[in-house]
Amino acid sequence: MAKIVHEREDVLPAxxxxxxxxxxxxxxxxxxxxxxxxxxxxxxxxxxxxxAEMAKAVLAHIDRWFEDEIYxxxxxxxxxxxxxxxxxxxxxxxxxxxxxxxxxxxFALGETRERFAFAVADYFARWREALRDALVRAGHPPxxxxxxxxxxxxxxxxxxxxxxxxxxxxxxxxxxxRLKTRLGV
Amino acid sequence: MAKIVHEREDVLPAxxxxxxxxxxxxxxxxxxxxxxxxxxxxxxxxxxxxxAEMAKAVLAHIDRWFEDEIYxxxxxxxxxxxxxxxxxxxxxxxxxxxxxxxxxxxFALGETRERFAFAVADYFARWREALRDALVRAGHPPxxxxxxxxxxxxxxxxxxxxxxxxxxxxxxxxxxxRLKTRLGV
DNA sequence: CTCCGTCCGTACCAATCAGTACATTACATA
DNA sequence: TATGTAATGTACTGATTGGTACGGACGGAG
Numbered sequence: 001m002a003k004i005v006h007e008r009e010d011v012l013p014a015x016x017x018x019x020x021x022x023x024x025x026x027x028x029x030x031x032x033x034x035x036x037x038x039x040x041x042x043x044x045x046x047x048x049x050x051x052a053e054m055a056k057a058v059l060a061h062i063d064r065w066f067e068d069e070i071y072x073x074x075x076x077x078x079x080x081x082x083x084x085x086x087x088x089x090x091x092x093x094x095x096x097x098x099x100x101x102x103x104x105x106x107f108a109l110g111e112t113r114e115r116f117a118f119a120v121a122d123y124f125a126r127w128r129e130a131l132r133d134a135l136v137r138a139g140h141p142p143x144x145x146x147x148x149x150x151x152x153x154x155x156x157x158x159x160x161x162x163x164x165x166x167x168x169x170x171x172x173x174x175x176x177x178r179l180k181t182r183l184g185v
Numbered sequence: 186m187a188k189i190v191h192e193r194e195d196v197l198p199a200x201x202x203x204x205x206x207x208x209x210x211x212x213x214x215x216x217x218x219x220x221x222x223x224x225x226x227x228x229x230x231x232x233x234x235x236x237a238e239m240a241k242a243v244l245a246h247i248d249r250w251f252e253d254e255i256y257x258x259x260x261x262x263x264x265x266x267x268x269x270x271x272x273x274x275x276x277x278x279x280x281x282x283x284x285x286x287x288x289x290x291x292f293a294l295g296e297t298r299e300r301f302a303f304a305v306a307d308y309f310a311r312w313r314e315a316l317r318d319a320l321v322r323a324g325h326p327p328x329x330x331x332x333x334x335x336x337x338x339x340x341x342x343x344x345x346x347x348x349x350x351x352x353x354x355x356x357x358x359x360x361x362x363r364l365k366t367r368l369g370v
Numbered sequence: 371c372t373c374c375g376t377c378c379g380t381a382c383c384a385a386t387c388a389g390t391a392c393a394t395t396a397c398a399t400a
Numbered sequence: 401t402a403t404g405t406a407a408t409g410t411a412c413t414g415a416t417t418g419g420t421a422c423g424g425a426c427g428g429a430g
Contacts, residue, residue: 006407023295026210029388040389041408050389101294108350109291110208117352124350147359150347154360155336158343162335165293165309167302175339178332191377214418225419226378235419 008046011036012061015054020103024055024112052115055107059119062103066127069094074130080137085185087131088176091156098163098172105157128153135183152179193231196221197246200239205288209240209297237300240292244304247288251312254279259315265322270370272316273361276341283348283357290342313338320368337364 014036018027029051033039038046047053069090077083095102104123107116128149135145159175199221203212214236218224223231232238254275262268280287289308292301313334320330344360 021296023208023210025208026296028386030386038407039409041392041410044389045407104350105346106294108346109286109294111206111211113349121351124347147363150356150359151340151363154343154347154356155340156343157346158339158341161290161293161342161346162309162339164298165289166306171335171339174332174335178336213416215416224379226380226422228378229419230377 006038006042006046008057011038011046012058016058016062016103019055019058020101020106023106023110024051024115025110027051055116056119058103059107059116059123063119063123065094066123071126071130074134077134080134081185084131084134084138084183085180087134088180088183088185092173092176095156095160095172098160098169101160101164102157105160124153138184140184148183152183155179191223191227191231193242196223196231197243201243201247201288204240204243205286205291208291208295209236209300210295212236240301241304243288244292244301244308248304248308250279251308256311256315259319262319265319266370269316269319269323269368270365272319273365273368273370277358277361280341280345280357283345283354286345286349287342290345309338323369325369333368337368340364 015032018032018035022028022031029040029043032043032051032054036043043054044050047057049056070087073083074080074087094100104120107113108120108124113120131149131152132142132145135148136142140148155175155178159172163169163171163175200217203217203220207213207216214225214228217228217236217239221228228239229235232242234241255272258268259265259272279285289305292298293305293309298305316334316337317327317330320333321327325333340360340363344357348354348356348360
């Protein structure tokens with residue numbers, strides 16, 4: 001028994017994929033065990049709070065990634081336009097051109113939202129605000145920047161839904177191309 | 186026992202709300218019984234195929250509504266611009282300004298998609314095509330019409346995700362206002 | 371009034387659910 | 401090499417899952 005010693009951090013990516021594909025309710029412990037390669041012993045050792053704690057950890061992990069790769073650059077980079085362009089590129093890479101869906105978006109729909117209300121709301125609010133900041137620095141009037149940033153965030157989510165619904169990643173690619181134009185980068 | 190005699194059609198709205206709020210996996214028979222007021226006997230009498238058949242019936246019911254209220258008017262109305270404007274109004278009403286989420290969108294994300302692949306893809310494909318038709322008749326070049334219609338459909342879905350995520354229906358309202366401008370109605 | 375198919379409530383089923391308990395193993399440190 | 405803690409597998413729990421079986425109640429047709 002007890003072959004390899006894991007660390008909590010190591011299983012977060014696999015855990016994220018499970019929640020991404022099955023949602024919170026649909027992610028059974030059986031699936032989680034299979035996909036992480038960990039038994040219940042390890043799982044409850046790393047996440048004493050069970051599934052809820054796993055989901056919280058996944059959300060925090062994702063949040064950290066977006067903060068580092070997207071939000072902070074949008075807020076702080078000298079060249080705001082370049083930061084916006086990089087945001088679109090990073091978004092395309094992260095969501096694998098629409099092949100991957102947004103965990104936070106999945107949680108937002110459905111009853112699950114209430115259990116993770118703050119994390120869900122915060123993820124989107126910070127994205128919207130960081131992008132608005134960058135747009136203002138790129139020369140857009142504040143009002144217009146707020147409108148554009150909200151539109152961009154929601155367009156990305158909608159593109160994920162639609163491209164997955166019709167099973168055509170070109171939908172996502174086209175949506176990002178339109179955003180490039182609209183955001184002027 | 187056996188107080189009131191129901192008809193299958195009568196329970197579809199309640200059934201739709203259950204799937205809307207909980208998704209397919211999350212909608213347990215217990216919840217369905219509570220919300221429809223029907224016991225298992227009735228449920229399996231009307232839907233011998235169980236949950237899967239209930240979901241199929243709900244999707245068909247929704248599809249019928251959109252066909253009658255949105256797609257056909259978009260394709261056939263004399264005044265294409267007026268039909269587009271009415272689409273936006275109907276959409277706002279149907280989704281209760283963002284308070285209600287899209288069942289088909291919920292199914293599209295998540296593993297559920299595969300089980301109802303055709304219905305999910307068809308719903309969005311027909312919406313996109315009907316709107317494109319209307320836009321062409323309203324004077325847009327075919328290419329631009331295709332682009333605009335895809336953008337509109339995906340914007341609505343994204344607006345539902347975002348407005349529910351940040352719990353602010355103003356997001357949905359603003360998104361529809363932007364669409365009004367973009368679609369020229 | 372009788373009868374029959376539709377409708378319905380309840381008891382039941384095996385399977386699976388999330389979670390707990392605990393003994394055993396791995397491993398860093400001393 | 402000894403020892404304590406972290407990590408792990410397994411067996412178990414009670415609750416809930418979707419689904420079936422079936423007997424009884426309903427209401428229209430005759």
